Amino acid sequence: MRYTIILLLGMVLFGCSEKKEEQPKETYVPKTELLSQLKNSIAGDAITISFSTDTPKETYKLQIKNAYGSVLLNATETETDNIKFAVPKNFTRIAGPFNWKLLLDGNILDEGTHHIATNAPKATYVESYFGPRSVTAGRNDFSMLTISPTDAYDNPLDDGTEVTIKYQFLENIDELQISTESFIAWYNVASTLKSGRILVTSECNGTTSKELATIVYPANAVNFSISSSSAHNFADGNQIVTFTSDIIKDEYGNTVTNGTLVTFVIKNEKDQYLYTIGTTINGVAEAKTLHPDKAALWEIQAFVTGAAESNTTKFEFKSAIKDYAVHFSKGNRNIDIGPFESFMKQLIPDGLLLQLDIYNAEGEFIDTKKTTSKNGVCNIFLGEHFLEEGDYILKLTAAGITKEFTKNIHGNTVK
Secondary structure, eight states, X not given: OHHHHHHHHHHHHHHHXXXXXXXXXXXXXXXXXXXXXXXXXXXXXXXXXXXXXXXXXXXXXXXXXXTTXXXXXXXXXXXXXXXXXXXXXXXXXXXXXXXXXXXETTEEEEEEEEEEEOOTTTOEEEEEEEEOSEEESSSSOEEEEEEEEXXXXXXXXXXXXXXXXXXXXXXXXXXXXXXXXXXXXXXXXXXXXXXXXEEEEEEETTEEOOOEEEEEEOOOBOOBOEEEEESOOEEOSSSEEEEEEOOOBBTTSOBOOTTOEEEEEEEOTTSXXXXXXXEEXXXXXXXXXXXXXXXXXXXXXXXXXXXXXXXXXXXXXXXXXXXXXXXXETXXXXXXXXXXXXXXXXBOOTTOEEEEXXXXXXXXXXXXXXXXXXXXXXXXXXXXXXXXXXXXXXXEEETTEEEEEEEEEOXXXXX
């Protein structure tokens, strides 16, 4: 048994010694040579890359790669010892470099770079942008004109391409030459001293852009003058007083824009304020307000907020109502006031305010009642539910005239 095991081991060792060592497989690389010596072309031109090879029947691939992507091409033509690849149009129309690699079974056999120039002679297109579309007069503001000239395939033209700019204002037309830099050309069109409209256009390689415009608006208003007027100066609470500015302009003599808001502030002799507003039309602002219902002295000043102010003008109102009658009845609970007569003995318009202040016999304030006139008279009734019987001080005020009465308020029968 031992002899048999030794024999088997000997046979195994003899068989292993007779096995040949496996040799590495050699990869055959065909010989190729670039035949296309043209490394530059113009956008839109057809591009063919060809090679000579000793094995044209192999499955060669050509990888094309530019800034927009890559594609893997098959040979379009194989001859006895040549292979050709046609570059697609979407690659030949894009200006700039693209890289190529000749591949076989994943191995790179050859590689290179091809440069495509813009095709300005075929056609030039001009894209232009202008803004902002409104500026302020005074040379401190401007609108920027930006021009981007491209070829027929939307490739930006080379830096240094000459662009002509023209801009017009009133009777003046200016022209200048600038060059593209980083694919664009730009120019700042300064605002003018006068308000109006500036028109601009640009031209490149005989192609002109569309007309663009910016509006030069007046600058901030400067100080101005105002006046006041009315049909009369009686404080009747009915007539209208009108405040009018002169033509408001900016520092360059331009009439301010229509719709400029002007605030007219009114101060009376008691340092109380009210205001009215107006907007400019052809530079003139106008505002109106009612006459007061009692004598007053007004001081009026106008403002363009944050920009300008006017002079201060005065308007004095005379009292239109000199006196009025007061009649008590029904236990002094019913009070008839009037008639109120204006400066020509005419009845005043409806709406005159009358105020009754009620005090007790010791002069302590109790309550206030208000009403307005109708058909020239006013009426106040002090009902039992409102005021108990007793002695009271009654103060009536209307049209700036105050009358004081001490009355005993009792039942509704007339004493």
